[in-house]
Amino acid sequence: MSPEPSPPRTRTVRGPRPKRGATDRTLIAVQELQDAPLAPLTTFRLGGPATRLVTATTDDEVIAAVRAADDAGTPLLIVGGGSNLVIGDKGFDGTALRVATRGFRLDGTGLELAAGEVWTDAVARTVEAGLAGIECLAGIPGSAGATPIQNVGAYGQEVSATITEVVAYDRRTGETVTLSNAECDFSYRHSRFKREPDRHVVLRVRFGLEDADGLSAPIKYAETARVLGVAPGDRQELATVRRAVLALRAGKGMVLDPEDHDTWSAGSFFTNPILDAGEYAAFVDRVHARLGAETVPPAYPAGDGRTKTSAAWLIDRAGFTKGYGAGPARISTKHTLALTNRGEATTEDLLALAREVVAGVREAFGITLVNEPVTVGVSLQDG
Known part of the structure; x- marks a missing residue:
């Protein structure tokens, strides 16, 4: 169980540099939490705490917080809606800046x-x-x-x-x-x-x-x-x-619903592969060898003689069907392109599943899937 974060406090930092001719920078107060949980700020609901969490509600506050971290040489993580973040279980050793501006x-x-x-x-x-x-x-x-x-x-x-x-x-x-x-x-x-x-x-x-x-x-x-x-x-x-x-x-489980674990995800976890002519020809050969000569994989023009195919199709045809997985991280029951937290997962559970899918698709079709969400403190190549 994660320790309780410290109570929020207000810290004063210097604002953006003044216009030419001015000599001072405005002091700006920003809200700050120490040892702050990041999991609630992500749609996966995964990840450890940040050393410091700063919430900025104006552009000047954003700039001031960024400059303060840069001036101190502190690692900085920008957090918006948290729908594209996979944060490691150890969290983030630095300043997480939550951008809460409105306009x-x-x-x-x-x-x-x-x-x-x-x-x-x-x-x-x-x-x-x-x-x-x-x-x-x-x-x-x-x-x-x-x-x-x-x-x-x-x-x-x-x-x-x-x-x-x-x-x-x-x-x-x-x-x-x-x-x-x-x-x-x-x-x-x-x-x-x-x-x-x-x-x-x-x-x-x-x-x-x-x-x-x-x-x-x-x-x-x-x-x-x-x-x-x-x-x-x-x-x-x-x-x-x-x-x-x-x-x-x-x-497809792609609209957030706190009661539906199929939406505890980052949406599409992998991007659709884009292949040059040689790669696409080799891919088609693999498809025919595995699924039969009559099988036609999805193919869409991607410019410059390249072809885009479907990551969801690859995952499904490699044997990772909807609902795949026996642990707390599984493929969505509604869409094969979404990896989900069933409620008790860790980030490492999620990454273990992602690596299994990547390895299986590579073995079946010779294509290496690339994760779409940004990873923080971890990567698919670890482990």
């Missing part, structure tokens, strides 16, 4: 979100406002500030298609910067922020949405089109699309 601003079709805004709530509000572009991203847990880092996507939409700018604190230069879409260097579940994980702290995300008279963006995902009864490329009423996506996600 939702619409200006015509332009949307600005503070990093701490709850993503799924923000999507709902854009649908209510009649703006299209992120309606198929309904139900995704986490905070707005995490979306550009992972280039979050689902059901035919990715945030990179609508993000216009990201405002971030650059830890290397000590300045607040505004990065254009191109400067974010987005790719499939990747971005500049993920390639340089210790450089930028996202403060605000700006989007350019579409006013299509209450209709959605063109439906791209075949499953969504089928459920809606439309053809790919058609539009549908925004609220109808959002409801359909939420129903699809709920059916």
Whole structure:
């Protein structure tokens, strides 16, 4: 049983550097906890404590807390909605900064979100406002500030298609910067922020949405089109699309529910593999040898002659079906791509299952799956 955290205390740190010509920095008070549990801040509900947990509710507080940690040479972990974190059982020896900023601003079709805004709530509000572009991203847990880092996507939409700018604190230069879409260097579940994980702290995300008279963006995902009864490329009423996506996600355990252990996960635990022509040909040969020449694996164009296949399909065909596992960490009973905490798991239980799946898929199909959530203090290569 984890020890009780110390009572919260207020610590004063220096705020952002003043504008040119000024000589002082404002003192900012931030709430701080010692030996603070991190598991309740993650959707897995896993992980040990942080040496220190700081909660920031304004951009200035975020910057001040980051600068204080950097100036002291203290390791820093940024925590938003906790939906993409796998934290080791030993916890985090450093400062965990919980970004709890709020801010939702619409200006015509332009949307600005503070990093701490709850993503799924923000999507709902854009649908209510009649703006299209992120309606198929309904139900995704986490905070707005995490979306550009992972280039979050689902059901035919990715945030990179609508993000216009990201405002971030650059830890290397000590300045607040505004990065254009191109400067974010987005790719499939990747971005500049993920390639340089210790450089930028996202403060605000700006989007350019579409006013299509209450209709959605063109439906791209075949499953969504089928459920809606439309053809790919058609539009549908925004609220109808959002409801359909939420129903699809709920059916796969991908909408948070504290009573449903299938949702005690990070959503999709592995990214869909992208293969070059040679890798794809070798993969098809393995599929035919294992499952028969008539078997056609999922294949989607990924640009530059590459092909994307389905991680969920690979996991299932390698023998890891829904509900697989006998311990406290198991594959979801609703979707093979989600690894779940059944209530009493440790992070090591989860990683043992993940490693078993990776090894099994590699042996069956010659493909090494890559974890989508960020690991803290552990990795799939350990153990």
